[in-house]
């Protein structure tokens with residue numbers, strides 16, 4: 351009788367385990383899950399670990415990362431996670447937020463609900479008019495961004511898309527107006543084109559920003575602020591935002607062949623206040639010698655435009671569940687000290703200072719403080 355009761359209990363527990371594959375662990379007040387659960391859920395091989403590093407791989411997909419960092423590579427594309435990967439005893443844990451907001455929509459984009467086919471692409475050339483954006487020795491960001499957008503417009507129209515531009519000439523448009531303009535179009539996506547600048551001219555590479563989900567700190571801010579909990583219109587599109595970022599970023603890596611700085615999170619006005627899926631692309635550093643020379647060349651601008659067309663097509667395929675994952679031809683993938691987001695340079699180069707929300711302003715203040723403390727070890 352006792353043996354039977356034990357057997358019944360085992361069966362019940364087994365059934366429960368099958369119904370709920372996640373062994374949620376609380377760490378620092380946040381929900382985490384072990385990487386074993388992630389590999390089982392996505393039908394990948396059991397984790398292979400080496401000290402703090404791990405890889406989960408299958409025939410066509412893979413996830414790798416390292417405890418103590420916020421970087422993860424999914425299908426060889428780099429993402430900056432919402433929260434650090436942690437090691438607790440023998441277990442390596444990933445935050446439940448990152449599983450929901452990054453891993454799930456990237457691993458199974460075909461599961462995203464209500465994502466319709468894209469008919470219209472709203473292209474947003476950053477800056478304009480009195481706002482030049484980042485300046486390099488070979489030109490200004492506002493001019494390079496507009497040129498890339500005009501090239502992308504031609505390619506997208508040839509491919510049958512309707513294209514709308516927030517600006518088609520050298521004119522200043524407030525960020526709020528750009529978002530309001532984008533919201534006029536149904537079945538549309540929003541792509542904002544920018545170039546970067548670093549304080550010392552050493553940073554290089556491309557990066558892509560998707561809206562930070564509700565409850566996630568912006569950039570590399572670890573501490574919550576009240577505004578991180580605010581709901582914004584763009585949050586309705588969290589899964590599409592990261593799927594669009596994935597498609598465009600991996601296309602940029604393939605076409606532009608610059609260093610991969612990863613897919614990151616922010617609450618920039620143009621991606622925060624839109625109701626359609628959107629991303630902000632940074633196509634290299636105006637004041638880096640190699641990046642700056644490339645950005646000034648028509649060939650590189652053409653590659654950027656082709657990356658946008660290719661990325662929009664890949665996004666559609668991903669959502670339709672017909673995307674076959676290929677390795678992007680990233681030039682580099684390892685830890686890059688300069689890819690830690692530097693909000694201070696963004697304040698001046700993106701020209702968003704007057705409209706940054708509280709979270710980003712707070713991040714800026716904290717980073718300034720941190721930078722002072724780490725002045726001697728700052729790698730950027």
Ligand SMILES: [Zn+2]
Nearest residue numbers: 476544699700
């Ligand atoms: Zn910019």
